[in-house]
Amino acid sequence: MTLPELRLVEHVMGMPVTLVLRGRDASGPAGVAAWSAVVDSLRAADRVFSTYREDSEISRLRAGTLTHDLASPEVVEVLALCEAARVASGGAFDAWRPGPDGGRALDPSGAVKGWAVERAARLLDGLDGTDSCLSAGGDMVCRTRAAGSAGWSIGLEDPRDPARVLARLPITDGAVATSGTAHRGEHLVDARTGAVPTGVASVTVVTGSLTWADIDATAAYAHGPAAAEWLATRADRTALVVWADGTTTAVRTPPAPAAA
Secondary structure: OOOOEEEEEEEEOOEEEEEEEEEHHHHOHHHHHHHHHHHHHHHHHHHHHOOOOOOOHHHHHHHOOOOHHHOOHHHHHHHHHHHHHHHHOOOOOOOEEEOOOOOEEEOOHHHHHHHHHHHHHHHHOOOOOEEEEEEEOOEEEEEOOOOOOOOEEEEEEEOOEEEEEEEEEEEOOEEEEEEEOOOOOOOOOOOOOOOOOOOEEEEEEEEOOHHHHHHHHHHHHHOHHHHHHHHOOOOOOEEEEEEOOOOEEEEEOOOOOOOO
């Protein structure tokens, strides 16, 4: 059975954001209305978190014209996520990025994209009988809701040759995030040292939350040669590390034990 499909794209937060809908609401006004709400949500996040806008809360925190106690609940939430990620990664991931002058500047970008897209994707939950795949710069949230749907097949590109697909992942309900330098250059560093990691070309993480898939992909990449070893400590993850020499390591970890 071929399901009705709708594809929409907008440039938001400095990157292309794409929504694919399949099923009942892909052919009516509800899908377009949900997309409008998604774009508005992402634009609102950009106004708060952009490091390129002088009037954003993050820029004002960096400049000292806004204090943490007056920051919005969204900023408090994201900074708390960053602190949890710093602890979990042993400091490889940190919202306070080292600069060339030896100082540190607040930049929670490593958590913001996943958090913002995951929040926006919740606005699609009201679409009845409709699959959705919301992708921002290659990181995505996939949901399967249409009767008879086979889910999503997500291709993982080769960081050394983006036209080549290394593998395909079947996704029913979940999130996929990839960190690497193939598209944006050497923008990722180990926050402990400020150095660009070596030995690793890309890290892809699949789990239930895009916020944590994005954080963990970034943190693993920051670990460089220890990327796969660190990912093995993270519960309920499926991951693929592509090394600089083109070899790969797959990591799959079980869910965390249920609390007693």
